[in-house]
Every structure is written in C-alpha cells, then in structure tokens.
Amino acid sequence: MPSTTARAGEWPKQKIAKTDESAVATLIDVDACTGCGACVTACRKRSAALVPMPKLPIPMPKGTRVKVQDWSDRRDETDCLTPYNWLYIQSCTLDTPDGSRQVHLPRRCMHCINPPCVSRCATGAMTQNQRGPVSIDHDFCIGEADCLFACPWMIPRRQSGIGPYLRFAPEYLGNGQTYKCDFCKDTVDQGAAPLCVTACPTGAMHFGPYAEIVRRAAKMAEERDGDVFGYAENSGTHTLYVFSRPFRDIEAALLKQDGLGPGRPSLRPAGVAMARQNRLLRFVLAAPVLGAGLACLRVLRERNGGRR
Amino acid sequence: MMVKSSLFSTPFKWLWGMAVLCAFVTGFLQHPFLLVRYGILQPVNHGIVVAHYWVASVLLFLGFYALVVWVLSGRARFRFTRIGGLRVWMLLAMGVSGMLLILNDMPVISFYGNAYLALKIIHFWGGVLLFLFSIVHFFLRIFRGATYLVPVSGANGKQ
Numbered sequence: 001m002p003s004t005t006a007r008a009g010e011w012p013k014q015k016i017a018k019t020d021e022s023a024v025a026t027l028i029d030v031d032a033c034t035g036c037g038a039c040v041t042a043c044r045k046r047s048a049a050l051v052p053m054p055k056l057p058i059p060m061p062k063g064t065r066v067k068v069q070d071w072s073d074r075r076d077e078t079d080c081l082t083p084y085n086w087l088y089i090q091s092c093t094l095d096t097p098d099g100s101r102q103v104h105l106p107r108r109c110m111h112c113i114n115p116p117c118v119s120r121c122a123t124g125a126m127t128q129n130q131r132g133p134v135s136i137d138h139d140f141c142i143g144e145a146d147c148l149f150a151c152p153w154m155i156p157r158r159q160s161g162i163g164p165y166l167r168f169a170p171e172y173l174g175n176g177q178t179y180k181c182d183f184c185k186d187t188v189d190q191g192a193a194p195l196c197v198t199a200c201p202t203g204a205m206h207f208g209p210y211a212e213i214v215r216r217a218a219k220m221a222e223e224r225d226g227d228v229f230g231y232a233e234n235s236g237t238h239t240l241y242v243f244s245r246p247f248r249d250i251e252a253a254l255l256k257q258d259g260l261g262p263g264r265p266s267l268r269p270a271g272v273a274m275a276r277q278n279r280l281l282r283f284v285l286a287a288p289v290l291g292a293g294l295a296c297l298r299v300l301r302e303r304n305g306g307r308r
Numbered sequence: 309m310m311v312k313s314s315l316f317s318t319p320f321k322w323l324w325g326m327a328v329l330c331a332f333v334t335g336f337l338q339h340p341f342l343l344v345r346y347g348i349l350q351p352v353n354h355g356i357v358v359a360h361y362w363v364a365s366v367l368l369f370l371g372f373y374a375l376v377v378w379v380l381s382g383r384a385r386f387r388f389t390r391i392g393g394l395r396v397w398m399l400l401a402m403g404v405s406g407m408l409l410i411l412n413d414m415p416v417i418s419f420y421g422n423a424y425l426a427l428k429i430i431h432f433w434g435g436v437l438l439f440l441f442s443i444v445h446f447f448l449r450i451f452r453g454a455t456y457l458v459p460v461s462g463a464n465g466k467q
Contacts, residue, residue: 018418019417067342108444114415114418118424118460119358119409119412121428122338124425124429124430124463127420127422127425128424130421137425142322144368235415274419278413278415280358280362281361281414283365284368284410285407285410285411287364287368287372288369290369291368291369291374291376292376294369294373295372295373295375295377295380296376296380298377299376299381302381304313
C-alpha cells in the first residue's frame with residue numbers, strides 16, 4: 001500500500017476533505033516530546049468527571065458471544081487508551097544512524113475532517129462540531145461500538161454498564177457507552193486550546209487555525225527533511241504529527257516492541273475508511289435526476305400521443 | 309377518451325415495493341447493536357451500507373420519476389387520500405434526509421452538531437414509522453379497500 005504520509009516536498013495528491021473556515025487543528029512535534037505525561041494528567045483531570053462508574057453488577061449479555069468490557073477497576077491505567085484515559089503516550093526505541101533514541105507520541109482521537117465514526121453511528125450520538133471536534137453525546141450512545149470499527153485507528157473505547165441501554169433491555173440490547181477524546185470541545189468553542197496543548201511544558205503541541213497548522217507542519221517537515229502524519233490520512237484530520245524521520249519507522253519499531261494492540265493505535269497509512277461507499281455517492285445523487293428525466297420523457301410522449 | 313385508472317404500471321409498483329423492502333432490510337441491518345451482538349453481521353464489513361446506497365439510488369430514481377409524473381400529469385386526474393398524502397410526506401422526509409446524509413458523507417459537504425443529529429433521527433424514526441405505517445395500510449387495504457390515490461370526480465379517469 002503506498003504511504004499517504006507526507007514526506008517533505010512530496011505532499012500527497014489525494015483529495016483532502018474540505019474543512020470549515022473556523023476549523024482548528026493541533027500539531028504535535030514528536031521530536032520535541034519528552035513523554036513527561038503532563039498532557040495525560042491534564043486530560044485525565046477533565047475526563048474523570050465525564051465518565052461515570054458503571055452500575056454493578058454489569059448486566060451480562062445473553063445469547064451472544066459479546067463480552068462485558070469493564071475498565072472501572074483499571075481507571076488508573078495510562079499505558080493505553082481506555083474509556084477513562086483518552087490520551088496516552090505511545091513510546092518506542094528507534095534505531096537511527098546516530099544510535100538508538102527514545103520516541104514519544106501523545107496519541108488520542110485524530111478528529112478526522114470527514115469522520116467515518118459519525119457516518120456509521122446508528123443512533124446519531126457521534127457528531128462533529130464545525131471547528132473540528134468529533135464528540136459523543138452520551139444521552140444517545142448505547143455502546144454498539146460501530147464507531148470503534150469504523151475508525152481507521154480503532155480509537156473509541158467501550159465501558160459496559162453505563163448509559164441509556166440499562167433502561168431498556170440491558171441483557172439483550174446495547175453494551176455500555178464508548179468514550180474518546182472530545183478535543184476539549186467546550187474549551188475550543190471558547191477559542192482556547194485543548195488542555196493537553198496548554199499543559200505541554202516542552203512546547204511540543206501547537207494549536208491554531210487548520211490552514212495555519214498545515215502550513216506550519218509542512219514548513220517543519222521541510223526544515224527537518226521529515227514526515228507528517230495526519231495530513232492526508234483518511235482524507236485529512238485535525239491532528240497532525242511531525243517528525244524528523246518517516247513515521248513508518250516508528251510503526252515498524254512499535255510492531256517489533258509490542259507497542260500496538262487494543263487501545264494502542266497504529267501509525268499505518270490509513271486510506272479513506274469509507275472509500276467504497278464514497279465512490280457510490282455520486283451515482284446515488286444522480287439517480288433522482290435520471291428518474292425525473294425519464295418521467296419528463298413519459299409525459300411528453302403521452303401528450304404527443306394525445307394530440308395525435 | 310378513457311384514461312388509465314392507475315397512474316403507474318404494475319411492474320413499477322412491484323419494483324417500488326421490492327426496493328422499499330430492500331431499503332428497510334439494508335437500513336435496519338445497519339444497526340449492529342442487535343446484529344453484531346447475535347453474529348448476523350460482521351462489524352468490519354461495510355457491505356450492508358453499500359447495499360443500502362444501491363437500493364437508495366433505485367428508490368430515488370423511482371421516487372423522482374413518480375414525483376415528476378404526478379406533478380406534470382397525475383394531479384389533474386387523481387388526488388391523494390388522507391393516508392396517501394401522509395405517506396407522501398413521510399417518503400419526502402425520508403428521501404430528503406437520506407440525500408442530505410449522503411451529502412454529508414461526501415468529503416466536500418458537512419452538517420455539524422444538532423443539524424446532523426436531526427437528520428439521523430428523522431431518517432431512522434421516519435423508517436420505523438413508515439414500516440409501521442405500511443403494516444397498518446396493508447390491513448386497511450384488505451379490510452376497507454384503502455388506497456393512496458383516487459380518481460378526481462369528473463375527471464376522465466373517474467370509474
């Protein structure tokens with residue numbers, strides 16, 4: 001599969017989805033990240049208040065192989081994404097010509113410009129704000145986790161025993177709720193940066209208007225002969241990473257060092273998650289025009305027949 | 309001149325009926341809280357979505373065909389019964405919300421926040437209501453002979 005990451009000077013030609021003028025983005029400078037975890041601490045302070053404890057005992061799904069997913073006794077876990085931990089530091093040791101070096105990437109939701117999780121969410125719980133944040137309305141989420149499977153990086157995480165499904169048929173419907181980074185949408189709506197960005201002591205995280213962040217990422221990558229991740233992935237995201245080496249090297253190191261798995265998203269080049277559907281969309285939109293055209297022909301023929 | 313007592317042919321009605329049925333099936337199959345749970349659908353497979361898009365294109369084709377035929381030639385000869393009018397409004401809501409959802413899936417257009425949520429709710433609950441409505445109409449048709457269209461009194465098509 002060809003890489004969709006953007007090496008300096010070779011920005012991918014694939015179409016990037018259109019953003020709103022007010023859209024914002026974050027840029028994470030992997031070279032500057034020390035993995036101190038200040039962003040994780042800041043994120044957890046906020047998310048702790050947003051994720052309730054499950055109702056115990058959690059109802060066991062009946063007649064199915066679906067399993068209860070309970071992270072409530074592992075709320076302190078910070079080495080992967082969980083319903084209670086929306087941001088984690090993905091670390092690996094990278095072999096470079098100058099010797100091995102430790103690399104740290106703060107990982108969370110990429111906030112895609114055209115998010116497949118929003119399209120696939122059957123209940124409409126997943127929505128996107130015009131500035132970019134993709135968030136879950138937990139009044140509607142019943143934990144069917146379609147967002148998890150639609151996401152190219154499988155970012156959302158599910159906690160069973162929470163949410164409106166408990167009021168209906170908890171043993172036969174739903175399985176909790178999914179949680180993920182919401183880009184601190186209330187803070188971002190007020191024009192401020194997300195908490196992870198403001199908490200970063202090394203200045204590895206930058207926040208600003210989408211167009212400005214893209215320009216900045218391109219410039220930084222060019223200066224370092226580096227790589228950008230997130231610009232073209234899944235036709236564009238609101239989270240960009242820049243690094244002085246190719247991201248595929250980090251991906252390879254993570255694979256070798258067992259750094260990938262549930263809650264530990266990959267850095268593989270993600271194409272457009274819903275490309276197959278997107279190819280059909282124009283055809284679907286052309287169908288009513290064809291139908292109307294055929295109807296006009298029928299009516300004209302009827303009228304001409306009547307005159308004769 | 310004797311005008312046809314029905315605005316649309318039998319093959320059209322069959323095709324429409326089959327397409328609506330397929331749209332219901334592929335639409336509701338997309339709700340994996342039941343279908344993934346019981347192993348009927350693999351969540352990674354988006355084949356059901358693709359099938360729903362194909363059926364949607366058939367329905368939009370037939371629906372717009374019917375709409376234009378109605379506007380240009382049917383109005384003078386037929387009128388909607390109450391149940392027929394209600395069905396048209398429901399189909400319009402489903403069609404318009406479905407097309408807007410399709411537009412949102414395209415990379416160039418997006419609906420945000422509550423506007424998007426409203427579209428999803430209208431499309432989903434419109435489908436549920438239309439399904440219930442079809443069942444009610446089926447029985448009304450059997451027991452009371454209820455139809456969607458009746459010929460206008462005094463028009464050529466009057467029976």
